[in-house]
Amino acid sequence: MTGDGPRSSPPPVFIPRSLADAMIAHARAEAPLEACGIIGGSGERALRFYPARNADRSPVRYTVHPEDQLRILWELEEHGEELWGIFHSHPRSEAYPSPTDVRFAYYPEAYYVIASLADPARPVLRAFRIVDGHITEYPIVFEAPGERAGS
Numbered sequence: 001m002t003g004d005g006p007r008s009s010p011p012p013v014f015i016p017r018s019l020a021d022a023m024i025a026h027a028r029a030e031a032p033l034e035a036c037g038i039i040g041g042s043g044e045r046a047l048r049f050y051p052a053r054n055a056d057r058s059p060v061r062y063t064v065h066p067e068d069q070l071r072i073l074w075e076l077e078e079h080g081e082e083l084w085g086i087f088h089s090h091p092r093s094e095a096y097p098s099p100t101d102v103r104f105a106y107y108p109e110a111y112y113v114i115a116s117l118a119d120p121a122r123p124v125l126r127a128f129r130i131v132d133g134h135i136t137e138y139p140i141v142f143e144a145p146g147e148r149a150g151s
C-alpha cells in the first residue's frame with residue numbers, strides 16, 4: 001500500500017563508527033577550509049573512507065583533487081567497492097547540501113555525506129542523495145566495531 005512512493009521514508013544507510021570518526025577528523029584537520037573525500041561501499045553500507053585534497057582550498061566549496069580522484073577510483077576497483085559516497089565538510093554551516101552542492105551533484109547514485117563543524121563540540125554527519133536538483137536525506141545508522149546492524 002505504501003510502496004516506494006515519494007512519501008515513504010528513505011531506508012537507512014550504514015556507516016561504521018570508525019569511518020564516521022575518520023571523516024570528522026579529516027574535516028577538523030582541514031578547517032577552516034572545506035575537507036573532502038570519497039567513500040567506498042556496497043549497497044546501503046559504507047566500507048572505507050578515502051580522504052582527498054580539496055583542490056579549491058576554500059572554506060565554502062570543494063572539488064576533489066583530480067589526482068586524488070584518479071588514485072581513489074583505482075583503489076575502489078582494487079577493493080571491489082562501489083563509489084558509494086562523496087564526503088565533504090561544512091566548517092561553519094549546517095550539514096545540509098548548499099545550492100552549490102546541488103548544482104554540482106554529478107553522481108545521482110552516490111550518497112553525499114556532509115559533516116558540519118558549526119558546533120565544534122558536536123560535529124554532525126548526514127547523508128543525502130541529490131537527483132535532478134532534488135535532495136533526499138537518508139538516516140545514518142552508525143555501526144560499532146564488530147556489529148552489523150540489519151544483517
Ligand SMILES: [Zn+2]
Binds near residue numbers: 089101114
Ligand atoms: Zn557543501
